[in-house]
Amino acid sequence: MFLALWYYLQGYVMITVSGFSVERFVNMATFRGIYLWNIQPKGSTVQMNVSIKGYSLLKECAEKTGCQYDIVCQYGLPAFFKKYKKRKILAFGMLFFVAALYTLSSFLWTVEVEGNERIPTEDLLVACEKMGMAPGTLKWSISTDNITEGLLETFADISWVSVSMKGTNALIKLVETIPQPEMIDKTTPSNLIAKKDSVIQSITAEVGTPMVQSGDVVKKGALLISSEVIIAAGEEAEVGREYVHARGTILGKVWYTLEEKVALQNTEKKYTGEEKKDKSLLIGDVVLNIIQPNMEGTYEKQKTGGNQLSIGDFQLPFAWVEETYKKYETVVKQKTEEEAKKEVEELLKKKAEEMVEGEIENIEITYHIEQDNVIGTATITALEEISEEQKD
Amino acid sequence: MLGGKIRRNVVNALELPKEVILNLPFISLTGKEELTIENYKGIIEYGDEIMRVGTASGVLRIEGKELLLKQLTSECIVVTGNIKGISFLT
Numbered sequence: 001m002f003l004a005l006w007y008y009l010q011g012y013v014m015i016t017v018s019g020f021s022v023e024r025f026v027n028m029a030t031f032r033g034i035y036l037w038n039i040q041p042k043g044s045t046v047q048m049n050v051s052i053k054g055y056s057l058l059k060e061c062a063e064k065t066g067c068q069y070d071i072v073c074q075y076g077l078p079a080f081f082k083k084y085k086k087r088k089i090l091a092f093g094m095l096f097f098v099a100a101l102y103t104l105s106s107f108l109w110t111v112e113v114e115g116n117e118r119i120p121t122e123d124l125l126v127a128c129e130k131m132g133m134a135p136g137t138l139k140w141s142i143s144t145d146n147i148t149e150g151l152l153e154t155f156a157d158i159s160w161v162s163v164s165m166k167g168t169n170a171l172i173k174l175v176e177t178i179p180q181p182e183m184i185d186k187t188t189p190s191n192l193i194a195k196k197d198s199v200i201q202s203i204t205a206e207v208g209t210p211m212v213q214s215g216d217v218v219k220k221g222a223l224l225i226s227s228e229v230i231i232a233a234g235e236e237a238e239v240g241r242e243y244v245h246a247r248g249t250i251l252g253k254v255w256y257t258l259e260e261k262v263a264l265q266n267t268e269k270k271y272t273g274e275e276k277k278d279k280s281l282l283i284g285d286v287v288l289n290i291i292q293p294n295m296e297g298t299y300e301k302q303k304t305g306g307n308q309l310s311i312g313d314f315q316l317p318f319a320w321v322e323e324t325y326k327k328y329e330t331v332v333k334q335k336t337e338e339e340a341k342k343e344v345e346e347l348l349k350k351k352a353e354e355m356v357e358g359e360i361e362n363i364e365i366t367y368h369i370e371q372d373n374v375i376g377t378a379t380i381t382a383l384e385e386i387s388e389e390q391k392d
Numbered sequence: 393m394l395g396g397k398i399r400r401n402v403v404n405a406l407e408l409p410k411e412v413i414l415n416l417p418f419i420s421l422t423g424k425e426e427l428t429i430e431n432y433k434g435i436i437e438y439g440d441e442i443m444r445v446g447t448a449s450g451v452l453r454i455e456g457k458e459l460l461l462k463q464l465t466s467e468c469i470v471v472t473g474n475i476k477g478i479s480f481l482t
Contacts (some may be wrong), residue, residue: 027434030466039461041440048461 007035011052011076018045019067028061029054047072101311106139109168109315118176119157127154133163133170142170168315189243192225194218195388198252208246224250224387252386256355260347261375262340267330269300274327277304282319299325337374341367344376358384417447419478426462427454427471427478435469445469450482 017025026048029036034054040047050058062069074082084090111128113121128134131150133142144163151161151174161174192208200216208225212218225246233239276299280289305322308315335343345365352360362381367374403413411418411431418430433446438461443454459473 023435023438026438026461026464030434030464033466036464037462039438039464041438046438 008076011078014072015069016045016047017069022046025065025067111170113172115174186245189227191227191390192246192387193390194222198254201251203250205248207244250387254384256380258378261373262343264372269328270331272327276325278323280321284317340374348378352380356382415448424475430468450480
């Protein structure tokens with residue numbers, strides 16, 4: 001196997017030997033160290049392969065044994081080059097291919113981020129771009145060590161990061177720090193105030209002096225639990241005052257109003273089931289779409305397939321994109337008032353649940369119709385925690 | 393040959409490889425398709441059905457069909473084809 005490869009690289013010739021005693025010729029050649037292989041009798045002559053080096057020594061053997069030999073064909077790399085020497089465009093094409101492969105693979109094409117939970121991927125990519133690692137830059141100009149250090153400096157949340165290049169791909173692996181628990185400062189005195197207008201439902205003061213009672217109407221910013229605690233000895237005598245960090249639970253009734261409208265008439269897409277496929281080639285950001293399907297009527301576009309082309313680990317800047325077009329017809333649908341109302345109600349309920357932080361006690365909805373629209377107004381009563389630390 | 397006999401006894405006693413010390417041919421056969429002969433002396437007859445190779449143990453006759461000398465160096469011969477039989481003619 002390796003011998004064959006060696007002789008292929010060196011080049012060899014196929015010869016036919018004819019004469020009285022081919023065996024003697026073969027023996028003599030062998031004893032002179034000429035390597036012969038694939039010796040086949042072909043009628044009265046014998047065909048064999050001999051290396052180019054050995055071929056020059058054959059003349060003497062032939063003379064001594066009285067044999068004649070002729071070249072049938074030349075093989076191997078030197079012969080191959082000889083054959084293709086005149087084909088300059090082919091050689092140029094080969095060189096161009098190798099050069100193109102080399103240049104294309106010496107750029108960075110994709111950057112991937114792995115392991116981030118809190119830090120947005122875009123932020124990391126932007127930071128990398130600032131440090132010179134963006135798709136389209138030369139691979140050799142990127143120092144992964146610098147980027148690793150830079151990322152650690154820029155993002156305090158990263159505890160470990162590694163930047164590795166694999167082919168035309170850069171992979172950033174990182175581990176985020178464990179989030180620090182929110183420290184509750186229990187030493188500095190502070191008040192609890194209302195963060196919304198509400199009616200107090202219940203108040204439980206853990207630390208501090210309660211300033212309101214249940215049933216009181218409070219405005220936003222009103223003092224609920226004061227940090228001032230009067231220390232009394234016995235019945236009336238005030239011994240002193242202490243300032244604490246007020247804590248407690250205050251539940252209050254809060255009202256919200258929401259409005260939502262639903263049109264009685266709306267258009268809907270009705271798919272006919274007809275589908276058309278369109279394949280295109282994506283080079284970088286340029287779309288090359290040669291064959292496009294005939295599009296009559298309305299279609300909805302949907303990306304159904306695609307393939308990033310790559311050689312091994314090297315991702316090339318080419319991609320196949322396959323898109324499916326679904327044909328549809330626009331249908332106008334008329335709703336009854338009841339249906340519209342139901343829809344409004346559902347919308348309002350959904351919205352209310354998103355908005356209210358505590359518990360919803362009651363939702364009242366009133367409807368009225370205006371210009372083919374059903375408008376619902378909801379009054380929501382909710383029970384919420386309304387206290388908030390006062391900030392100076 | 394007294395010298396030869398002593399040498400043979402020594403080789404037998406010490407379990408040395410005979411093909412090296414006694415210059416005997418080392419023939420290995422893979423199935424019936426490849427035959428390797430090391431330590432041969434020369435090719436005597438060559439055809440695609442009968443082949444004769446000179447060795448220290450005598451002339452080795454190879455019979456078969458479509459015989460082909462795959463490789464030929466001063467140390468070994470590789471014959472491929474459909475080998476039917478090998479025998480020593482002395």
